[in-house]
Amino acid sequence: MKGSSKKTIISKKAVVAFILSALIGTSVPFGANAASNCDQKIKIIGAQKCIKSDKLKDTKIAVFSDPHYFAPELGTTGNAFEAYLAQDRKLIAESSAISKSAIGELKKSDAKIVLISGDLTKDGEKLSHQQFSKLLKELEKSGKKVYVIPGNHDINNPESNSYSGDKATPVENISPDQFKKIYNDFGFSEAISRDKSSLSYVVEPAPGLRIIAMDSALYKENVGKTSPVIAGGFSDETLKWIKQQIKEAKAKGKTVVGLMHHGLLEHFTGEKQYFSDFVIENWEKVSEEFADLGMEAVFTGHFHAQDIASKTSAAGNKIYDIETGSLVSYPSPYRIVDIAKDKITVESKNIKNINYDTKGLPYQDYAYNYLKTGLKEVLPLMITSLIMKSNPSLTQEQAYMLAKQAADTQPAPSITSMTVCDLLGDAMIQHYKGDEETNPLATVITQGMLNSQDPMTKSLGFLLNSAYTDPSEKDNNTTLYFNK
Ligand SMILES: [Ca+2]
Ligand SMILES: [Ca+2]
Ligand SMILES: [Fe+2]
Numbered sequence: 001m002k003g004s005s006k007k008t009i010i011s012k013k014a015v016v017a018f019i020l021s022a023l024i025g026t027s028v029p030f031g032a033n034a035a036s037n038c039d040q041k042i043k044i045i046g047a048q049k050c051i052k053s054d055k056l057k058d059t060k061i062a063v064f065s066d067p068h069y070f071a072p073e074l075g076t077t078g079n080a081f082e083a084y085l086a087q088d089r090k091l092i093a094e095s096s097a098i099s100k101s102a103i104g105e106l107k108k109s110d111a112k113i114v115l116i117s118g119d120l121t122k123d124g125e126k127l128s129h130q131q132f133s134k135l136l137k138e139l140e141k142s143g144k145k146v147y148v149i150p151g152n153h154d155i156n157n158p159e160s161n162s163y164s165g166d167k168a169t170p171v172e173n174i175s176p177d178q179f180k181k182i183y184n185d186f187g188f189s190e191a192i193s194r195d196k197s198s199l200s201y202v203v204e205p206a207p208g209l210r211i212i213a214m215d216s217a218l219y220k221e222n223v224g225k226t227s228p229v230i231a232g233g234f235s236d237e238t239l240k241w242i243k244q245q246i247k248e249a250k251a252k253g254k255t256v257v258g259l260m261h262h263g264l265l266e267h268f269t270g271e272k273q274y275f276s277d278f279v280i281e282n283w284e285k286v287s288e289e290f291a292d293l294g295m296e297a298v299f300t301g302h303f304h305a306q307d308i309a310s311k312t313s314a315a316g317n318k319i320y321d322i323e324t325g326s327l328v329s330y331p332s333p334y335r336i337v338d339i340a341k342d343k344i345t346v347e348s349k350n351i352k353n354i355n356y357d358t359k360g361l362p363y364q365d366y367a368y369n370y371l372k373t374g375l376k377e378v379l380p381l382m383i384t385s386l387i388m389k390s391n392p393s394l395t396q397e398q399a400y401m402l403a404k405q406a407a408d409t410q411p412a413p414s415i416t417s418m419t420v421c422d423l424l425g426d427a428m429i430q431h432y433k434g435d436e437e438t439n440p441l442a443t444v445i446t447q448g449m450l451n452s453q454d455p456m457t458k459s460l461g462f463l464l465n466s467a468y469t470d471p472s473e474k475d476n477n478t479t480l481y482f483n484k
């Protein structure tokens, strides 16, 4: 499929237009007594509920996500490893050096708590988990409290491989029980409560601050599959347990934040429509319920972008989804947040140096070039899967040829030689680093594409516009206020 230069003979009419229907939210109010003179008020439809706060002192927390640690012993050279990288451009060969650099920086930081929102390993290899948990142990020895939650790559992963020459060989991966054992010190052993049907747990690492680690990964469905489930969601039992935990914490006046891998909210318009695996199942209803129960914010990962989104429920309660980018994707960010009773102050930093041969380049330039080059290969594959979703009768090869043709198109040849692939790549990089800077040339081209009669061009214009446009909240350095 890859590298084919054959011109497609399939009519564009064969591509069904993507459906851009608006997503409609559902509100779920809950009953409670109205009151005044409260430290915090949660709104219910037509009334307010009083929350008498526990005294939460300002607490500094470091957050990083998607380290995708890969044990170097499992092989990071050869054709098989290169073939893997070509369809998933993460800095995997560099991942162990990046994680070590991050741990080194966090040891020196004044944050006392460290949260990691999943995809701890490349593909759930047991050796990678063991080595990564050793790094976390070092972090705890330096006086930090560390909490983890699994991502879609971490458990029961059928793609746990080692690489040598032309061969990828399956290696031992881990079960949910093994995850709990390996990361016992990083959440499970000190949990106030644990969910029986998932790896979710609750901790109170500072008086007045409850962290609900919510396991949204669907690894139970991986059994018998050749690749892991990417999507996320909560079973009825887990959702019930989470809601009970929020209620109990709020009844005691705690500040409540969540930690989970998948997005609770959309981070760009149409994310659920185009990238359904990146926002949890039923996100509109679940986020509405979390907001109305009084959860202030969730820390998420998975899409590898630095983005903060917010939503206000029908009853008027706000909840934030603070997504942190991946350590193995440009700009390799992490966050230092200060949680107070009434607000979260967010500061973001990027990894500056790693102990790895970056070909004489500063690490940030190396990571940028790696992503930019990688996107040229990955974007046609991404467009292929979008085409196949909207037209399942096409074979993968047919869809790839259409995708390649769309990606190589110069939408405004009289102004610029930039192709759709160049533009989408630039937009993705902007979205990954956060606080997207709009490029005036791209704005003009995007408008033209949005006005096109061709459904494919129109859809790609929509995606471009969406990736460049931030719907809510600054992404890197900002202050987020809780419900008053
Ligand atoms: Ca953004
Ligand atoms: Ca944002
Ligand atoms: Fe990831």
Ligand SMILES: [Fe+2]
Binding pocket: 119, 151, 152, 153, 261, 301, 302, 303
């Ligand atoms: Fe993920």
